[in-house]
Amino acid sequence: MPKQSVNTLASIYKGPVELLQRLIQFDTTNPPGNEAACIGFINNLLTDAGFETKVLARTPERPNLVARLHGQGEAPPLLLYGHVDVVTTASQIWQYPPFEGRVADGFVWGRGALDMKGGIAMMTAAFLRAKAENLHLPGDVVLTIVSDEEAGGDYGAKYLVENHADLFQGIRYAIGEFGGFTFYVGKQRFYPVMISEKQICWMKAIVRGQGGHGAMSVHGEAMAKLARMIQQLDRHHLPVHITPATRLMVGKMASALPMPTSLVLRQLLNPMLTDRVLNALGAKGQVFFPLLHNTVNVTVVRASDKVNVIPSEITVELDGRLLPGFKPDDMLTELHQIVGSEVELEVVRYDPGPSEPNMGLFGTLADVLRESDPEGTPTPYLMAAITDARFFSRLGIQTYGFLPMVLPADFNFIQTIHAANERIPVEALDFGTNAICKLLQRFT
Helix, strand or coil: CCCCCHHHHCCHHHCHHHHHHHHHCCCCECCCCCCHHHHHHHHHHHHHCCCCEEEEECCCCCEEEEEEECCCCCCCCEEEEEECCECCCCCCCCCCCCCCCCEECCEEECCCCCCCHHHHHHHHHHHHHHHHCCCCCCCCEEEEEECCHHHCCCCCHHHHHHHCHHHHCCCCEEEECCCCECEEECCEEEEEEEEEECEEEEEEEEEECCCEECCCCCCCCHHHHHHHHHHHHHHCCCCECCCHHHHHHHHHHHHHCCCCHHHHHHHHHCCCCHHHHHHHHCHHHHHHHHHCECEEEEEEEECCCCCCEECCEEEEEEEEEECCCCCHHHHHHHHHHHHCCCCEEEEEEEECCCCCCCCCCHHHHHHHHHHHCCCEEEEEEEECCCCCHHHHHHHCCEEEECCCECCCCCCCHHHHCCCCCCEEEHHHHHHHHHHHHHHHHHCC
């Protein structure tokens, strides 16, 4: 990490690209995270600009940062939050070193450029600009930078919500990841704004059978039962469910598209036709599939630890994701209908979220996006993954995924996150920072 004086960086709000480069240069791969140096860098930047900050941590090497910019008292506070930890780059081949933060070909390259140090750079730059330029802010703005989002949030957002809820008193709305990026259907450009997300429902499945010596011939026992279970999950989908968030999303997109595309899209909301339409949509259908089903994937298998021992018990870890409004019992019921009663299923972690979104701020966010790009169409978005929004929702805070980015039409946002050559367009950083600044002045 190149050494720079904090004073040199005090005006960095004018250029979020330079800020993102520096954030990428901190290796905050989680696990183990080691976010302290990165959080400390942002903290120094804020304190040098005159902010009072709080650094709060469950353990010293996994801190979180909270800073407040006071507004006019005409509106409740608005929360901006995001995480600085990133996923591994192991076994990936990169065009440029993943922790260099190089600018090349119109992009900033590096792990976290999209998820989500790019978003942190936008938020922090907008936060600094609001103070430096004395922007009129209807209410306070609370900037929160957390650790550990990529591994469950226990040291980050969850810790803050459970131990420092007073810092977020009176907040009703927040912006975080993911949303506001361009998504194309044909020639139409959409800006999906995340209003809701799926829920973690991680499970353990156990299959049992006769074990023994590896030299013996054993058929139809635990390993064969495991194979049947995986095959059944591969062949059969969980049932279709139309949630309020998905209905809003599909309806808004369909209304902006010409016939016959709009008609086809609306058929996604007919449970009798949903899966047929998803198949017909091909790659686009893969985007919509998890928004219309609870999903489950086999991710970890534990059996014998000896090559010459036939296992009598096999434990399988399942990554289950529930749609808003559904509970673990719903998942277990749907799974047993596919794999039968012979497989034992147990829920090991469930992180609930709100069943329906609060749309109170969506109109303002949509106005900002339409002004920033008159040819784009803002739309509500249900996210198939999870964020720290599930923790802040416990405090009655509605998160919107709002990190606006104009992306090339051939740039696959979803497939670039967590992958080799993660990168973000330089122009997208300025676009997003400007949009967030507009929001800070219009939040009422």
